[in-house]
Amino acid sequence: MQTHLSKRDQKHIWHPLTQHKLYPEMLGISSAQGAMIRDENGNEYIDAISSWYTCVYGHCNPQILKAVSNQMQVLDQVVFSGFTHEPAVALSEALMEILPHNQEKLFFSDNGSTATEIGIKMALQYHFNRGERRNVLLAFEEGFHGDTFGAMSVSGLSVYNGPFEELFLQVKRIPVPTVENIDEVESSLNTLLSSNSVAGFIYEPLVQGAAGMKMHDARGLNRILKILKANNVVTIADEVMTGFGKTGSFFASDHLQEKPDIICLSKALTAGLMPMAVTSCTAAIYDAFYSDEISRGFFHGHTYTANPLACTAALTGIKLLRSREMQDNIQRIIQSHKSFDMQLRENPMVQNTRQIGVIYAFELAMAMERYGNLRDILFRQFMDRGVFLRPLGNTIYLLPPYVIKDEQLQHVYQVILGILTEYQH
Numbered sequence: 001m002q003t004h005l006s007k008r009d010q011k012h013i014w015h016p017l018t019q020h021k022l023y024p025e026m027l028g029i030s031s032a033q034g035a036m037i038r039d040e041n042g043n044e045y046i047d048a049i050s051s052w053y054t055c056v057y058g059h060c061n062p063q064i065l066k067a068v069s070n071q072m073q074v075l076d077q078v079v080f081s082g083f084t085h086e087p088a089v090a091l092s093e094a095l096m097e098i099l100p101h102n103q104e105k106l107f108f109s110d111n112g113s114t115a116t117e118i119g120i121k122m123a124l125q126y127h128f129n130r131g132e133r134r135n136v137l138l139a140f141e142e143g144f145h146g147d148t149f150g151a152m153s154v155s156g157l158s159v160y161n162g163p164f165e166e167l168f169l170q171v172k173r174i175p176v177p178t179v180e181n182i183d184e185v186e187s188s189l190n191t192l193l194s195s196n197s198v199a200g201f202i203y204e205p206l207v208q209g210a211a212g213m214k215m216h217d218a219r220g221l222n223r224i225l226k227i228l229k230a231n232n233v234v235t236i237a238d239e240v241m242t243g244f245g246k247t248g249s250f251f252a253s254d255h256l257q258e259k260p261d262i263i264c265l266s267k268a269l270t271a272g273l274m275p276m277a278v279t280s281c282t283a284a285i286y287d288a289f290y291s292d293e294i295s296r297g298f299f300h301g302h303t304y305t306a307n308p309l310a311c312t313a314a315l316t317g318i319k320l321l322r323s324r325e326m327q328d329n330i331q332r333i334i335q336s337h338k339s340f341d342m343q344l345r346e347n348p349m350v351q352n353t354r355q356i357g358v359i360y361a362f363e364l365a366m367a368m369e370r371y372g373n374l375r376d377i378l379f380r381q382f383m384d385r386g387v388f389l390r391p392l393g394n395t396i397y398l399l400p401p402y403v404i405k406d407e408q409l410q411h412v413y414q415v416i417l418g419i420l421t422e423y424q425h
């Protein structure tokens with residue numbers, strides 16, 4: 001994979017989540033269109049994970065490009081403290097139409113980590129403003145909420161957080177609910193709540209993305225949320241991954257009766273064109289900050305907050321999401337995954353197949369040691385056959401752009417089946 005770009009890259013660039021001594025090579029990507037990305041040697045790959053769940057309406061979507069290019073001739077960037085603008089206001093109206101009905105106010109920021117960081121700060125200050133000392137956060141084991149300090153503290157996943165752990169926020173963890181464990185989880189929850197110190201609960205509703213697209217029980221989650229609400233714990237749904245159609249409805253929270261107090265959005269929010277995030281909340285949260293006293297306000301702000309171009313991309317994305325065509329695309333992928341699953345679940349190399357909406361995942365039933373760097377080998381094998389997938393350990397998951405063509409999706413399935421057959425022999 002040694003390429004011209006890769007050589008120049010190695011000179012000055014430090015990549016995310018990368019140990020450069022072990023992985024010096026980066027693949028140069030030169031263009032992308034729809035569900036395809038193309039490298040600098042002209043090889044094409046189907047982007048079967050929507051570039052980390054962002055470009056769900058396709059790369060370089062012409063409608064989004066046109067809207068943003070029009071907007072950038074008119075207003076590029078302006079301070080959002082003391083000023084407002086049409087793209088932000090129009091986006092707030094569009095989001096309110098699709099968010100759960102209890103959501104009332106939107107706070108803008110830049111990325112998924114800032115969206116959850118803001119949710120956490122809102123929960124802590126909500127209690128502070130009401131004169132209650134609550135400083136413990138509650139989170140699911142194996143959750144992922146981002147890489148800034150607060151977000152990292154509530155994430156239960158990374159084995160690489162060693163240097164920072166002593167500095168983390170105070171966090172208690174509970175397992176995700178299953179049909180079997182829910183009574184146990186409820187009773188440990190009640191014990192945790194008895195101290196009256198829990199300020200907020202942050203959770204990825206129904207699907208834990210970074211944990212390997214692990215899915216949990218909606219009924220159990222409802223029960224947990226109900227108990228927390230009865231104890232005035234602020235519930236924060238991190239929908240950074242699950243938002244905007246991926247679970248088959250606009251948001252994963254739409255599958256639950258208990259709606260969150262706060263929702264964190266990013267990734268597909270801006271259709272993969274540029275970074276932005278939103279943290280939404282209920283009127284009750286907002287009202288705890290609304291006061292004659294300045295210090296009760298929420299003193300948090302990022303320079304590019306509500307950037308007009310990002311807002312325009314988001315607004316156009318929502319229009320696309322609500323279109324008949326995109327909804328049909330989502331249904332088509334859901335049905336295709338279901339037929340593929342009938343085939344795959346019979347495969348002796350496969351265990352734990354699972355699906356919600358366009359998200360489909362399974363584990364390879366094989367001892368990890370036997371294949372050594374299994375993940376890297378698999379990644380290469382998929383890429384060699386023109387499919388971009390990013391296995392997480394022995395979990396393989398699909399989250400294709402909604403605009404993926406049927407032939408492209410079938411190609412992805414065939415490549416998976418082909419590779420499984422090779423491993424069997």
Ligand SMILES: *Cc1c(COP(=O)(O)O)cnc(C)c1O
Pocket residue numbers: 111112113114116144145146147204209210238239240241242266267
């Ligand atoms: C990706 C992700 C984040 C972090 O978003 P960044 O934009 O990478 O900071 C937070 N929560 C969830 C559920 C995510 O999938």
